[in-house]
Amino acid sequence: MNDIKMLDAVERYIRGEMEPGERLQFENLRKSNAEVDQLVVEHTLFLQQINQFGQRKSFKSSLNDIHTDLTEQGKIESMKLTGKARIVYLWKRYKRVTAIAASIAGITALSISALVWAFAPRQNSSLIDLNRKVEAVADKQKTQGQEVRILRDQLEIEKNKVKKNIQYKSGGTGFLVDGKGYLITNAHIIRQSKNVAVINNKGEQFDAVVLFTDNAKDIAILKIIDKSYKTIASLPYGISKTVSDVAEPIYTLGYPRNDIVYSEGYLSARTGFNGDTLSCQLGIAANRGNSGGPVFNHNGEVIGILSTKETESEGVAFAIQSKYIFDAFDYLRNQDTAHQSVKIPARSAVRGMDKQQQVKKIQDYVFMVKGD
Amino acid sequence: MKSQTDEKALLEGLAANDKRSAETIYKENFNTIQALIVNNNGSSDDARDIFQESMIVLYEKACSGSFELNCQIKTFLYSVARRLWLKRLQQQNRFTSPGDSMEVVVPVEDDIEAHEQRDAEYEMMENAINHLGEPCKSLIEAYYLQKKSMQEIAANFGYTNADNAKNQKYKCLMRLKKIFFTHYKNGNGDE
Structure with missing residues (x-):
């Protein structure tokens, strides 16, 4: 009997799946062979451990689900x-x-x-903004694009009774940090934009205003002002205050095209271009339009905001460290008491889930950002 | 006030992984525990951590089958949470006496000790599984945690047949056991 069959037999024996005859034979073998006996004892312990592990793991994640559900239903509330x-x-x-x-x-x-x-460091020309120029992309399919735009504009006019006909030129990604409609994105996306709009995963467009920009850190805070926007009670992800360890797997969601796109990579360095301590270096495939997107670690915590990529080498991108999100909001709170109630989520409710589940829960809170 | 039988049914539901029972217990007790933590130097995130840990203690006690209900669930959870929180405060050197304890508390030291033992084992298993790397991790999780059959696994992971999957699983299992038992023996040897 080879090892694999032996182990198979041991597992069936422990689970009590053996026929009486086979069982008797096995028990005799166990008595006569100390090695087999040892294997049975050891494997029983192991199975017991891994079962306990499995039970507790699923119980933990169901507890998290319950917490989120109950908070949403308003049956329990977070005390402040x-x-x-x-x-x-x-x-x-x-x-x-x-x-x-x-x-x-x-x-x-x-x-x-x-x-x-x-x-x-002076402004470096080998770094380009991931800023997406919608017009350049549209060159090839100009006629199609125009038709789509006209149709969309008509729809918008009918739906929202918008008076202005805004042509959005630049675009990127942003994500909610407070369910009341506060988003974080890159400052370069909405630089010199008079009007800003965000579009969610389902294609619904909301008007937004820029509350704060910091060009040095390349962070901007937007607020959705559209009446059709409904406040979200709690966000599934948290914002981390620290940088993760090098080699940690990360992923991002963004809008390099009109659909939400997932891509994954790893944290390459805890500092950015030329040792810039505001940012960190990622090994990830990023495109124009990914700019402003959240960078998540495996626990579903935001560790950075994707901002720039290196022109000379492929697959190297840089993200602004997430702790500066807190700084930006601190500044905003000091400036204007209207934003006192903003609460940045510190812990992630998708911790321990696998990637597909995480993305499913997160994707509704990542928006396309457009500016004119 | 709940009658004894209601509470017993809730515990049985909890042990049988019935989500509704867990939700009921959660709903009825969370706010009390949260008040305890928040009034004693904690944040609402701390409250969530501590409460969920107490729920795990209750769950594992319920699962072990030996749980005899000699007090209310509420009292038990409160006592465990209180103990856990004191312990954490002491670890962080932020200990301030949590009010005069006029409240009803039952002794839970044994339960918490058992819980800490299991907690250590849980972490060992988690570390060991995380050390495996792909595809071993997914394979082991699919077979031992999600209890999928070998045929299903072969189809999902793209193995040509169940025997191939079984071979691969065997190799992964051997590695996992090696990692796990190294730590397990070391961990228990220290004590």
Whole structure:
């Protein structure tokens, strides 16, 4: 009997699938052969372990589902600390950190600003924006494209009673960070745009306004102002505050064409072009239009915003680190109290699911961004 | 107030992986536990973590079959969550006494110890499976976790027949067992 058949027999024996005759024969073998006995004992333990593992794993993911469902139905709510209690809590939690940080910050701030000023990289021409020019793409199928555009415009006019006939020239991707309609995208996509619109996976278009842009970090915050937009109670993904480890598998969703497109790769380096610490380097196939798309790790947490790619080598792209999303929103909150209630999701509800399931849950919250 | 039989039915449902039972328990207890955590230096994310861990303790206890209901589910979950949260606070050095404990608490130390043991084993298995790499990982998961038949697996993974799939599975299994038992023996040897 070779090893594979032996193991097969052991598994059937443990599960009690053997015929009585075979079982008796096997038990005799087990008595006479210590090695077989050892294998049975060891494999029983192993099967028990892996079954427990499986049970707990599926129970965990069903707990997460239940939590999301119940939150959506409003049967349980996430409590928030308010007013004084929150300040006391934060102070207790962070007082030591604050003290150390303050003293270090004081010393380093001056020297760093001097260094940054001296060594800051100049705008580099070998990096191009992944900014998609819809007009250039349309060249080949000009007539078709125009027909489609006319039809779409007519539809829009009928549907939304839009007065202006806006021709969108640039496009990219953006994603929701708060269900109330706050999106993150790249600043270069909507640079010099007067009107901005976002389109979701189902093809529904919403008008949006630009609340904030930071050209140095290439981050922009949009807000959907369309009346037809319905607030989403909770997002399935979280935004990570840290950069993942090198070689971690990552994936992105974006709109290099009119349909949502998935692509995957890995984190190549924790810094970007020429050691730029604002961004990180990815090995991923990205195209024009992927710009502004979220970069997810295997837990479904956003670790970056896809922004640029290298012209000289294929498959090298750069993403802005996700922690700057928090910075951008902090700035926005300070500027305007209307945005105080924005809450960035910190944990991902799709953790532990496989990729297909994750993408299925996430794709509705990734939008195409168009500007004129 | 729930009657004893209702609670027993809920636990049986939980052990049998009935989603509705789990949902009922979740709905009825989450807010209490959340209040406990949030009022004691925690965030709502902490509350979610702790509550779900307590649910796992309850689930595994229910599954083990030896669970005798000598208190209400509510009391049990509350006691476990309270213990787990204190432990976490102590680990993070943010310990502040969680109010005067006038509330009803049952001793759950044994359960939590057993849970931590299983937790360690769970992590070992997870690490071992993640170490396997593809296609071994998917193959093992399909056979041992999703309990698919060899014929199905052969079709899904593109093997020409069930015997080929079985050969491949055997190789993967041997590697998994090797990784797992190395850690398992080391882990238990330390104690």
